[in-house]
Amino acid sequence: SVIDEHSDFLSQVLMPVCEELDLPVALKIGAHRGVNPGLKSAGDGVVAFADAGMIARLCSRFPKVRFLATFLSRNNQHEACVLASKFRNLH
16 A cells, blocks of 8 residues: 555644535545656556555544545445445545
8 A cells, every 4th residue: 555544644644634614625545656657647557456444544533624536446335335424535
């Protein structure tokens, strides 16, 4: 995972700024970068099944921060809907 949910940057810099300025955090979960380098930024692929638990932990840990999450795999869509119903800060 590119996101280290335990990083100092996340907990001490990014989340406090987002909370203070009422800015959402946008996450694209399940992307596999650079599958086709010839397509540059359009060359991403999809991971078959991404860990949705990470977004649940972030939503729980930072309840005043809004998260805009996109799960690229169809396999994660139901879990994403369930999580959005459990966390008011997940959209």
